[in-house]
Amino acid sequence: MASAHPHEIDVAFEGNHELRKRVHAAIDQNSKQSTLFRDISTYILNQTSQTTTEPVSKKRKLEDSNGTQNSAAAPSSLTSSATKAWRQYPGVSFSIPQRKKFTLELVDRKDGGIRAVGADGSVEFAVAWRDVDQVFCLPVPEKAKRQHNFIVLPVHGDGVNPVPDHLKTSPPEPIVWTFEEATGKNIVEGEDPGPGPMAEAIHHCLLQAGTNKTVVFPEAAQFESAIPQSHRKGEKAYHVKGHRGSKEGYLFFTSVGIVWGFKKPLAFFDFASVTSVSYTNILRNTFNLVLTTQTGDVEFGMIDQTDYSGINDYVQKHGLQDESMAAARRAQKLNVNPEKKEENGENGAAAQVPNDGLTELERAQQELEDLEDEEEEDYDPGSEGESEGSGSDSEDEDGEGYEGGEGEEYEEGYEEGEGEEMDGHEE
Template sequence: MPSSHAHEIDLAFAGNHELRKRVHAAIDQTPTQSTLFRDISAYMLSQASQPSSEPTTKKRKLEDANGAQSAAPAPAPAASSLTSAATKAWRQYPGTSFSLPQRKKYTLELVGNKDGGVRALGADGSVEFSIAWTNVDQVFCLPVPEKAKRQHNFIVLPILGDGLSPGTDLREASPPEPIVWTFEEATGKNIVEGEDPGPGPMAEAIDHCLMQAATGKAVIFPDADQFESAIPQSHRKGEKAYHVKGHRGSKEGYLFFTSAGILWGFKKPLAFFDFASVTAVSYTNVLRNTFNLVITTQTGDIEFGMIDQADFNGINEYVQKHGLQDASMAATRRAQKLNVNPPKEKENGADGTAAVEPDHGLTELQRAEMQLQDMEDDEEDEEDYDPGSEGESEGSGSDSDDEDGEGYEGGQGEEYDEDDEEGAEGEEVET
C-alpha cells in the first residue's frame, strides 16, 4: 500500500489508536483490502472537512415537555483535533527543517493536551503529517555529527515505527514513519541574553506535552555514562562525540548507543533497537583498523560495517553493561517490556545438558582464543586417552597402528607414542 494511502488511514483513524492498529493489522493480513480501507478513510476525511449546511451561530431549539426551549446538544467533535489546523498549538516553531518523512521546511507545532501531538504545517496552514503523543514510542535529541555549527536532530519514533517490527519490510503495509527535524543552536548576534541557545527549551516543551498525555516518556539525550566515542572531533576540538560512523550496506550513517537502545540514523531507513528487541550482538570481520557489528533481532540479523577499531572497547562495554550478548536475557527483557511474567531460568538445557555460562566481559579476540584453547585441550585429552583404562587395550599391540597412527582420531600416532611413553611403561610394542 503506497505511503499516501497509509497516511490517509492514519489521519482518518488518528483519534482511535486501537482501531487504527486493527485496520493496519487487517491490511497486513489481507493486502487486497487496502483499497477498501483507503476509500473509507478518504470518505471520513471528506465528511469531516465539509462545512455544516447551517450557520455555526445558529442553534437548533428543542421543546421540552413543559414547552420551554433549550439548546440542542453540541455536535460531536471531529475524530481528531490534532489533524485539524483549527486546533491551536501550545508551541509553534516556524521555518523548521524536517528530513523525515519529508525533506522540507515546515512550521513545527506542539499540541499540548491529552489528545494532542506533534505536527508539521505547510505554507497554506494545512497539516502535512503528525504523530499523537499517545502513539509515541521514544523521542531523542541527538547531535548531528561532523557539522561546523552545533545542530541537533529531534527524532520522534512512533509505536511500531522502529524499522524492525514484523511486516515493516512489506510494501503492502507501510509502517508509521518517524518524524525528524533539525534544531540549529543560536550563535553570535542570534543569542538572546538569558536564554539557552541549545535544544533544552524545545526538549522541555516536548517533555511537558508527553507528561500531559500521561505517556511516561521523556526526551532522551546522549549520555557519556552509556557511550562516548574515543575518536576526537576534528571540527570541534575538546568536544565529546556520542556517535559511531558505519555502513549499512552501501549507505553511510551513525550509530548512537543510548540509555533506551541503539539508534541508527539519520537517513532512511531509520532503525531503533531497544533492549527488548535485541536477541544477541556479535562482531565480524575484526581487523586492525575496523570491524563489523551484527545486531540480531527476532526478524533477523542487521550488520553495520567499517566501524573504527578505536570505538570497539566502548561499544563492547555498552553491550556487556546491558547484557546484549546473552541471548538467554532476550526473552526476559521482552517479558519486562510487555509486563508479563519472565521465563524461569533452567539449570539444564532443553536436551538435559548443563547450561553454558555466558562469557561476559570477553572480547571477540578473547573468545576466539578460548575456543582455540578448548580445541587444543580436547585434542590433548584424546591423545592422553588410555584405551587400557576401560579394561581392553584395543589396538595397543597392532603392527600397523603404531606406524601410521590409524586407529587414533586425528592421525596423531607418533605424538601419541611420545605422550603415552610413560603411561605405556612395561608394555612391549611389537615392531
C-alpha cells in the same frame, strides 16, 4: 473607461471574490497592469494544475507509505487546522517522512500531539502523544555548526520489531527534523541557544498527555566515542560511524537502546528486541557489529576498532548478550510471564556466556591462537620425506584441526595488516 479584464484573472481568482475585485480595480486605474496580472494569473493556474497532477501522485505515494498514516491514526482534533497549537516553530527542516520545511506545532492537550503544518495551514503529518514510543535528541555528527536531530518514534515505527498485520502495508514512520543552534548575532541574551527549550516543551506535552515518556539525550555514562572530533576539538562525540549494507550512517548507544540514523530506513533497537550481540569480520582497524533480533540479524560494518571497548562495555552493562534477559524484557514490555529456559536445554546452552573474564573480541582472538597451536601440534616434520600416501593422511589430519588448512597463511596476513578477516563468534 474600464479596460477588458483578461479571462485568466477571473479563473485564477474565482475562489476569492474580494481579491478578484481588487485586481480588476487596479487594472481599471492603470491598464498597463493588465499584462502583469495576467502573467500572475497564468502562473497561479499552472501551479494549481501541477498540484492536482504530479504533487497529488507524490502525496498519494506518501499516504500509501507512512506520512499520512501517522495523521490517520491521530485524533481529528490534532489533524484539524482549527485546533490551536501551544507552541509553534516556523521554518523547521524535516527529513522524514518528507524532506521539506514546515511549521512544527505542539498541541498541548491529552488528545494532542506533534504535527507539521504547510504554508497553506493544512496538517501534512502528525503523531498523537499517546502513540509516541520514544523521542530522541541526537547531535548531528561532522557538522561545522552544532545541529541536533529530533526523532519522534511512533509505536510500531521502530523499523525493528514485528509490525501488526493491519499495519504491515503501511507501518507508521518516524518524524525527524533538524534543530540548528543559534550562533553569533542570532543568540538571544538569556536564552539557551541549544535544543534544551524545545526538548522541555515536548516533555511538558508528553506529561500533559499522561505518558511517562521523556526526550532521550545521549550520555557519556552510557557511551562516548574514543575517536577525537577533528572539526570540534575537545568536544565529546556520542556516535559511531558504520555501514548497514551500502548505506553509511551512525549508531547511538542510549539509555533506552541503540539508534541507527539518520537516513531511511532509520532503526531503533530497544533492549527487549535484542536477543544477542556478536562481533564479526574482525580486522586490525575495523570490525562488524551484529544485533540479533526476533526478525533476524542486522549487521553494521566497518566500525572503528578504537570504539570496540566502549561498545562492548555498553553491551555488557545492559546484558545484551543474554538471550534469557531479552526474553524477560520482552515479557515485561508486553506485561506477560517470561519464558522459562531449561538450564541444560539446547536453547539455554546456546545463550550461556563463558565465564572466562574475556571480552568477545579477546575470546575470538584466543580461539584463533588455539587453532594455530593445534596446527603446530599436528605438524610432524618427519612426515615430509615419507611416501605420498602418508602425506595425504597428514593433510587430512590438518584439515580436521582447522577449516581449509589455511591457518599459516591466515596468520601471516593478519599480522602484516593485509586485511584478512577473523571469524566472530556469537554468544
